[in-house]
Amino acid sequence: MAERRIRIEEITKIEGHANLTIEIESNEVKRVIFGVHEGSRYFEAFMKGRFYTYIHHLAGRICGICTVAHELASLLAVEKALGFEVPDEIHALRKLMLYSSHIQSHILHLYFLALPDYACAESAVELARKDSRSLELVKKAFAIKEAMNYMTSIIGGRAVHPCTLVPGGHSAKIDKEDIERYAKKMKEIYPLLLETAELFLSIEYPEFERESEYVALVDGIKIPLYEGNIGTTRVRFSPKEYMKHLREWTVDYSSAKHSLVDNRDYMVGALARLNLNPYLRDDAKEIAEKYSIRFPTHKVAWINVAQALENLHYAQEALEIVDSLRKGYSGVPSKPKTLDGEGIAALEAPRGLLIHHYRFSRGRCTYANIITPTAMNTENIERNLREYISQIVEMDDDFIKTEAEKIIRAYDPCISCSVHVTRVG
Amino acid sequence: MPVDIAFVEGTPTTRDEVIKLLRIRKDCKVLVALGACADTGGVPGLVNTISKRDAIKVYQGNPPEISLNPKPLSYYVNVDYILHGCPFSRKELLELITDIVIGKEFREKEYSVCVECTLRENGCLLEQGYLCMGPITRGGCKAMCPSNGAACIGCRGPFEDANFKGHIRSLQELGFTKEQIIEAYSVFSYEKLKEVISWLKEE
Numbered sequence: 001m002a003e004r005r006i007r008i009e010e011i012t013k014i015e016g017h018a019n020l021t022i023e024i025e026s027n028e029v030k031r032v033i034f035g036v037h038e039g040s041r042y043f044e045a046f047m048k049g050r051f052y053t054y055i056h057h058l059a060g061r062i063c064g065i066c067t068v069a070h071e072l073a074s075l076l077a078v079e080k081a082l083g084f085e086v087p088d089e090i091h092a093l094r095k096l097m098l099y100s101s102h103i104q105s106h107i108l109h110l111y112f113l114a115l116p117d118y119a120c121a122e123s124a125v126e127l128a129r130k131d132s133r134s135l136e137l138v139k140k141a142f143a144i145k146e147a148m149n150y151m152t153s154i155i156g157g158r159a160v161h162p163c164t165l166v167p168g169g170h171s172a173k174i175d176k177e178d179i180e181r182y183a184k185k186m187k188e189i190y191p192l193l194l195e196t197a198e199l200f201l202s203i204e205y206p207e208f209e210r211e212s213e214y215v216a217l218v219d220g221i222k223i224p225l226y227e228g229n230i231g232t233t234r235v236r237f238s239p240k241e242y243m244k245h246l247r248e249w250t251v252d253y254s255s256a257k258h259s260l261v262d263n264r265d266y267m268v269g270a271l272a273r274l275n276l277n278p279y280l281r282d283d284a285k286e287i288a289e290k291y292s293i294r295f296p297t298h299k300v301a302w303i304n305v306a307q308a309l310e311n312l313h314y315a316q317e318a319l320e321i322v323d324s325l326r327k328g329y330s331g332v333p334s335k336p337k338t339l340d341g342e343g344i345a346a347l348e349a350p351r352g353l354l355i356h357h358y359r360f361s362r363g364r365c366t367y368a369n370i371i372t373p374t375a376m377n378t379e380n381i382e383r384n385l386r387e388y389i390s391q392i393v394e395m396d397d398d399f400i401k402t403e404a405e406k407i408i409r410a411y412d413p414c415i416s417c418s419v420h421v422t423r424v425g
Numbered sequence: 426m427p428v429d430i431a432f433v434e435g436t437p438t439t440r441d442e443v444i445k446l447l448r449i450r451k452d453c454k455v456l457v458a459l460g461a462c463a464d465t466g467g468v469p470g471l472v473n474t475i476s477k478r479d480a481i482k483v484y485q486g487n488p489p490e491i492s493l494n495p496k497p498l499s500y501y502v503n504v505d506y507i508l509h510g511c512p513f514s515r516k517e518l519l520e521l522i523t524d525i526v527i528g529k530e531f532r533e534k535e536y537s538v539c540v541e542c543t544l545r546e547n548g549c550l551l552e553q554g555y556l557c558m559g560p561i562t563r564g565g566c567k568a569m570c571p572s573n574g575a576a577c578i579g580c581r582g583p584f585e586d587a588n589f590k591g592h593i594r595s596l597q598e599l600g601f602t603k604e605q606i607i608e609a610y611s612v613f614s615y616e617k618l619k620e621v622i623s624w625l626k627e628e
Contacts, residue, residue: 039438
């Protein structure tokens with residue numbers, strides 16, 4: 001038994017259930033355990049044997065917040081495996097959904113999960129009751145979230161578990177008017193995204209920094225979400241080679257896996273994307289300069305800053321795509337070229353890199369492997385906490401707890417995603 | 426502290442969660458099962474279609490501790506209301522809360538997705554050769570998927586008087602194999618449709 005043990009039984013304001021244990025001896029941090037205690041969900045096991053048309057529907061159910069990312073990563077992997085030809089308009093439509101769902105997820109995290117820590121409130125509900133200014137903030141957050149969900153549903157039929165995505169195409173006809181409604185809403189809400197960026201760039205975050213590896217999609221010209229190679233600060237590789245670089249293992253105290261890239265612990269998500277892709281568009285760049293924000297940075301809590309900047313960037317990216325889709329889309333989904341094959345897709349979910357990998361025989365799934373961002377981040381979370389707590393070890397338990405939670409929450413961990421696979425006893 | 430309405434999403438997969446659920450039941454006046462997982466076991470309930478040995482096989486290395494089989498919440502506790510679907514309908518959620526508050530009886534929709542689909546004047550996807558689950562699936566979604574050109578996948582589960590045999594016969598006449606029909610019936614409602622599925626397997 002350690003001399004000093006700090007335990008958070010249930011970390012609140014994250015997606016799902018996790019706990020934290022810190023063991024300290026003679027003012028030295030001996031162990032930091034970020035434990036995930038949700039039951040295993042065996043998605044990869046019951047995907048086996050299913051016909052390819054069901055796979056993305058099942059994958060989407062891994063998570064209700066980043067459902068668009070899961071469905072898309074899954075579809076892309078299925079389409080690669082079975083040789084679908086997917087027209088450019090379809091990819092453009094999907095990107096629109098991905099952008100609005102990213103912003104939706106970032107807003108949920110920034111205002112409802114992260115902000116209360118910095119506004120001395122237990123929750124967004126308490127925050128809303130504080131004063132009229134805080135109430136306005138919460139209302140704004142809802143307005144943005146609602147707008148983003150509305151935009152996702154224009155293309156996807158609905159925002160949670162969109163129903164229009166099918167292998168090789170899109171089941172619904174998308175009119176010119178639909179695309180215009182999407183663009184109009186994005187323009188309407190853009191000033192609120194600017195206000196959000198101002199707010200989250202002006203917050204004082206823990207100064208803690210530690211150099212680690214970062215992993216995100218890269219293409220050398222943009223901040224890619226939908227396609228690209230996988231990059232770190234040292235190497236670039238095709239998604240097909242993910243197994244050569246990413247090593248996953250299980251630990252005895254958590255149902256989420258841990259992971260290293262080329263033997264280094266790494267971070268995925270908004271900060272990793274901006275650290276590896278210095279291509280923010282003008283508005284985001286300007287506002288970053290105004291607040292002297294520079295990337296790359298190793299300040300962990302700046303994940304929040306990165307998300308707020310990404311919102312602006314993706315809103316503009318989406319509006320650019322809208323211009324290429326002026327005619328709308330109506331077409332019949334293409335057919336698979338083969339019913340046997342293997343496909344790997346890497347895509348950026350709001351919380352970071354997401355990999356879906358399947359094999360099919362006669363149209364039925366024979367192998368499935370899904371690596372989620374939170375599982376990639378767990379090792380990095382623990383190592384960063386260990387380092388940070390060592391720096392503040394002389395402070396009292398409550399202070400350490402609060403600071404540790406700030407760091408954990410910055411990652412926006414999604415436990416439901418992380419335990420879609422395994423629980424180790 | 427007792428609460429008026431407890432909304433329970435998902436279904437227990439660990440013993441601790443079962444205990445938590447029992448405690449919630451004790452502490453609330455009205456318990457609502459929110460969404461397909463709470464209603465039928467949902468997509469994670471698909472793991473009940475395979476053996477635990479097969480489920481664990483996909484993990485190399487340390488054999489994982491086994492989770493509980495996902496079951497409908499009603500397997501563990503009395504459920505007062507169910508909001509069906511994956512996702513559940515926001516409109517129905519508001520209806521339910523309003524009804525509880527004003528003391529009106531909330532009624533389940535005891536009719537199929539086809540009723541709402543026809544009202545929206547969509548062409549029938551079954552007739553076009555899609556494996557559509559509309560005829561046996563509970564309405565209330567305003568036929569969301571068929572209205573977007575996609576066959577119903579049955580996320581709201583079956584309604585009370587669904588004519589399974591008629592539906593299965595139509596699907597067979599359209600050329601769908603037994604395997605395909607069993608798969609479609611299993612995706613969202615395996616726990617609810619076990620009997621029909623085993624009947625179909627033996628047929």
